[in-house]
Amino acid sequence: MAASQGDGFVAFDRVQKSYDGETLVVKDLNLSIGKGEFMTMLGPSGSGKTTCLMMLAGFETATSGEITLDGRPINSVPPHKRGIGMVFQNYALFPHMTVGENLAFPLEVRGMGKSEREKKVKRALDMVQMGAFAGRRPAQLSGGQQQRIALARALVFEPELVLMDEPLGALDKNLRERMQYEIKHIHNNLGVTVVYVTHDQTEALTMSDNVAVFDDGRIQQLAPPDVLYEKPENAFVAAFIGENNTLKGRVQSVNGRECKVKLGDGSVISALKVNVEGEGVQSTLSLRPERVVVGEAAAEMPNRFEAEVLELIYLGDHIRVRMNVCGDDEFIVKVPNNTGGRSMAVGQKAPVGWAVEDCRALDPS
Amino acid sequence: MAQADASMMGAGQGPARAEKLVTSDGTPLKRALERAERQRKLVALGLVTPLLVFLLTVFVWPIAQMMWLSVKNDQIVSAIPRTLDELRTWDGRDLPGENVFAALHADFMEDLERPRREQTTGPMGIRLNYELSAARSAVSRTSRAVAGFEAPYKEAFTDAHRLWGDPALWRIIKREGRPLTLSYYVAALDREYADDGSIVQRDERRRIYVPLFGRTLYLSVVITTMTFLLGFPIAYYMSILPMRQANLLMICVLLPFWTSLLVRTSAWIVLLQQQGVINSGLVGLGLIDDGNRISMIYNQTGTIIAMTHILLPFMVLPLYSVMRTIPPSYMRAAKSLGATPSTAFRRVYFPQTLPGIGAGGVLVFIISIGYYITPALVGGQSGRMISNEIARHIQQSLNWGLAAALGTLLLAGVLILYWLYNRLVGTDSLKFG
DSSP: OOOSSSOSSEEEEEEOOOOSSOOOOOEEEEEETTTTTTEEOOTTSSSHHHHHHHHHTTSSSOEEEEETTTTEEEETTTGGGOOOOEOOTOOOOOSOOOOOHHHHHHHHHTTHHHHHHHHHHHHHHHHHTOOGGGTTTTGOHHHHHHHHHHHHHTTTTTOOOOEETTTTTTTOOOHHHHHHHHHHHHHHOOOOOOEEEEOOOHHHHOOOEEEEHHHHHHHEEEOOOHHHHOOSSSSSHHHHHHHEEEEEEEEEEEEETTEEETTTTOOEEEEESOOSSTTOEEEEEEEGGOOOOESSGGSSSEEEEEEEEEEEEOOEEEEEEEEEEETEEEEEEEEEESHHHTTTOOOOOOOOOGGGGHHHHHHHH | SSSSOHHHTTTTOOOOOOOBOOOOOSHHHHHHHHHHHHHHHHHHHHHHHHHHHHIIIIIHHHHHHHHHHBBOOHHHHHHOOOHHHHHTTSSSSSSSOOHHHHHHHHHHHHHHHSSSGOHHHHHHHHHHHHHHHHHHHHHHHHHHHGGGGOOOOOHHHHHHHHGOHHHHHHHHHHHHHHSBBOHHHHHHEEEOOOOOEEEOOOOOGGGOOHHHHHHHHHHHHHHHHHHHHHHHHHHHHHHHHHHHHHHHHHHHHHHHHOOOOOHHHHHHHHSTTTTTTHHHHHTTTSSGGGGGOOOOSSSSSHHHHHHHHHHHHHHHHHHHHHHOOOOOOOOHHHHHHOHHHHHHHIIIHHHHHHHHHHHHHHHHHHHHTTOOHHHHHOOTTOOOOOOHHHHHHHHTTHHHHHHHHHHHHHHHHHHHHHHHHHTTTOOGGGGOO
């Protein structure tokens, strides 16, 4: 879990937020973001991630707790004095101004001279490869172009911290992927700190240095993308990030880092003890579909079961196989699209197996 | 097939020689398209026609009629054609000669023989009376006595009524003896014909309409400004409220629409009159002297207060509908970019409400420029507007020609203002709802 370190560039210290005085939207948030870091807040809608961003931007006030920016508490600093750049979900480009005027706006309100303003606007537009569009109105631009302008506008006054609230949500898939790389490159080149909010896990995994997974007003796990995927710490994170098979059972015995879990149908699985108290408690086992081995290779695995193929879905580079494993009809296995994979047929029986460290025993959720 | 149609070339055929496109069964594409579209066009026509017919009969036609009335001038021409013939050679200075009076006698005699309802001297008398008071009695008195006249007719006419001996009357007869006239417009612009036939301004005490137009314009601007000042904050507040509360407020704004005019008017009288609630309250609080009660009704103040109240919804509705569509993220974006709340409002929010302000302003202004009932009820003498004068001419003085000329000028004024607005701001940016 996120530790409150207090030495981060941005720090949330025991922050809570309630809108109605009855329920907490954000419950006890402790988060520290280092300078130059690309931090993503990931979570389903209503998980409190956008509220956190809005508190950081100054559009919402924290009900309790403290937010500091570069060591200074900013709870009572109004948004326009925080000097934080922000990219909004629908870009919020001012429709009555040209692209150039939009970019010049933050410089103008800072009282910058005309020639310097023009220089900076040009540099910012060149950075997002939109140099030729300064005279256009936002309505004359495509979604992707508006996105770039919004990005340039949030960066043109050289803030040290930039917030992005689902900035790519309105773009189509191809463009979204290209913009992900571009934002990442700009982040690397400028070295600004970025706090990025999204509900799209691919986006979070592609771009971030660290991802904070939000649910129910709390950070469920804070970790770099690979750790998040490989080593989810609880059932929510395991289910939310990537595809995941869940098997529910009761812990039979614990042996150091390993434990044995007995499922409803009586089969016993050896799993890594991650988030279970001890013997006798309920547990959810999490297993990635691509870590399951099908066929003869399964014989060498500590967990081996006989499975029946229920459904095959052809996906080009791999084949998704829905199987019945240990009484679970929704068990998914990803099989590479090779000779072995192609030879499978519905109704066929096959042995499946997996390693102990790929199967994580988590909280029952 | 080979003959290329010019419009087909424009339809993206490229530089290559355009060939007539045909559908798979050989019909030219254009005709096939027309046939396919015909159904839709018929439906559209069917939807529009009833309203179009309605508008033509109750709106366009009456307005055309009104504009025609403002120049129509057949009363004299149809009553005394022979006289007008003889007047053609008259120099316009001294009294016309005997030949003219003889012709007048003949015209009057002919008129006497017509059935009563077709007699034309009556309308002629009324028409002449607009230009010269007492002309009507001159005509009616003489036309009844004309049967007993004997030559020389000049003496007979001047004996019957002294006006016939006045060259001014004859000048008017000659000038207005044409089927069309501009004299209603001349009068509506506070001008008159001098003896030599040139158009001059009336002397200051008799100028009514131009100052009234000016006052109407002034009051409309004041009322539009008032509705804007009062309506903008409430529209803004409603736009940030949740729908339920916003609707409740909207009902309050719309209340003046739902209250009977009489109830509203008596409420204003109770409130605003010298012995009314507000004055008594102020006196009771010791803010004003009992002798210095403020007059707030039956004058301009009354007109402004009452019309601002009535027209407020016309300002609030377009403003509100525009403000609803401005996402709060614009203001947030402006603030995040470093603008103080007031700068953000001025530079980012306010410019985006301009289409609503324009629509509300045009609506309120144009309605108030032609407003009639409220000024008539609470306007007194100084709060009257041009419509009240038009109504007076239609209902009391029965000078429909002048009423029509005033109405046409008002219409032209509104159109010019609208055109100006279009030039300066552009009507395509208006958002009425």
